[in-house]
Amino acid sequence: MDTLEPKQNGAARAWPQEGITRIPYFVYSDPAIYAKEQERIFRGPYWSYVALEAEIPKPGDYKRTFIGDRSVLVMRGTDGAINVVENRCAHRGVQICQQHLGNAPEIMCPYHQWTYDLKGDLIGVPFRRGVKGNGGMPADFDLAQHGLRKLAVTRRNGVVFASFGQPEPFEDYLGPKLIPLFDRIFDGRELKVLGYSRQLTPANWKLMFENIKDSYHASLLHVFLLSFGLNRVDNPTRMVIDKTGRHASAMSWRGEQKHTEATADMKSLLVDLKLNDPTMLQPVKEYAEYTICVMTLWPNLIIQQQSNTLAMRQLVTRGPGQFELAWTFFGYATDDEEMVKRRLRQANLMGPSGYVSIDDSEMMALAQAGIAPAPEEAAVIELGGRGWEEEIQHGVSENLIRGLYDYYRQVMEL
């Protein structure tokens, strides 16, 4: 593995002196940086998204997912509580479960059948007392010392987060600016999962966060989005960051399909673009404020509300040059048939075949192709200034990206 030691890599591993207006390309490709991110960020004191409660409503229901590159199991206990444990047998490290979702009264490792309860406590070890007086575990072998690794768990209005560390309470973790936006979608109504979509993008995981925080590209790259006025730099916009810089949210209102003063630089705008079947995109107003609200919650979650599509986009790291984006599309249990149809039709905007998101995954792959061979170079992030503010009322800025890297540098000591 590569190393961070200055004697090995010298200036190539130092953050550029310009500060947060530069992002050195080594943070997207260096295996040592990736290993440090796993330890400090994904196994650090932060709340990682793991599940919606609606995915595991009954006792014994479980979901297999990831925090960083570690597989975890999210399980509904017999008492209704949600427990999160590492999906790795305490005996020999076997990954116990391979099903995305299921139901089981207990967890048994297939290799030597060590068995755990739904809290992750070890409850049985075959041949513990030996066979015909032979073998067996030592007399002082204590089951209580050999459970699955347990994670801290928190829930808010149907959303489950877990941590390898001990973060502050979730409300403080998100902070006063983000909590109302989180509660805007998750207002206590029962949720209903509509389905999953998973894509493997050949790019560093941070590029996905940056892409969402980057309002610069939306009006230029996304011909579909801007031609239909769904999201454009000249639409009313509000962007907020929590006080640390790690979480952010971008909100805006849909505009019209026409030229304005701001569209002069939008070379790709097609005012004449029409849908042959407009039923795909006939949104109805659902929330009092904003037609789009996309949140990025450190360290692994994007909450997307674009018109009537709602989705959790969970970032799963798969090495420095690759990540899985696991989408869970959902609605509310009270949605009528028309609303469900609307959400499913508008889901065409998102995911691996999304009218909007195809452009993003393609650009991230091209970014990684450019970045990976040039670790000594750096990105230039100066649109809208050189610092960052907790709130701005426009999208002509890379403010949110600078906020993210201000925090990232502290966590990573870079």
Place this chain on the structure above:
Amino acid sequence: MDTIASYRQMGKNELRLALEELYADYAACLNDERFEDWPDFFIEKCLYKIVPRENFQRDLPLATMLCESRGYLLDRVQSIRKTHVFAPRVVRRLVSGIRPIGWQGDELECRADYAAFETLTDEFTRVFNVGRYLDRIVVDDGRLKFKEKVCVFDSNLVPNSLIYPL
């Protein structure tokens, strides 16, 4: 002109041959990137879906790509040509194991397996998407057309983006 009656009277081998031809033409149309011709394989009121296996098995309604009419298909073609921004690629589909299940009224239920391979710049050809077609075929304008085509893919995971139809 072939009518529904003539197709229903076909012997097993003759019907198989007609289906072979339909699927070969369908794959060739997409493989040759004649996307403008693709919607013509469907009737006006059609359903085309690409669905990950996990959603299909759990009866979850979300599709990776959902087209509820021929208009939706035309819109996908429009975006391939005009709005999507993507790296150049070649996608080749091979269809195999075409088997008619039976007629239900004027609709023929048919299944097949498919494999799609993708070739990107600087990369060797890779397996891109493998799955099965669950189709409902009708006779329209004297030829066989899809009323419903559901592509259920095995991997759940899409290698980055799925842009061209399957």
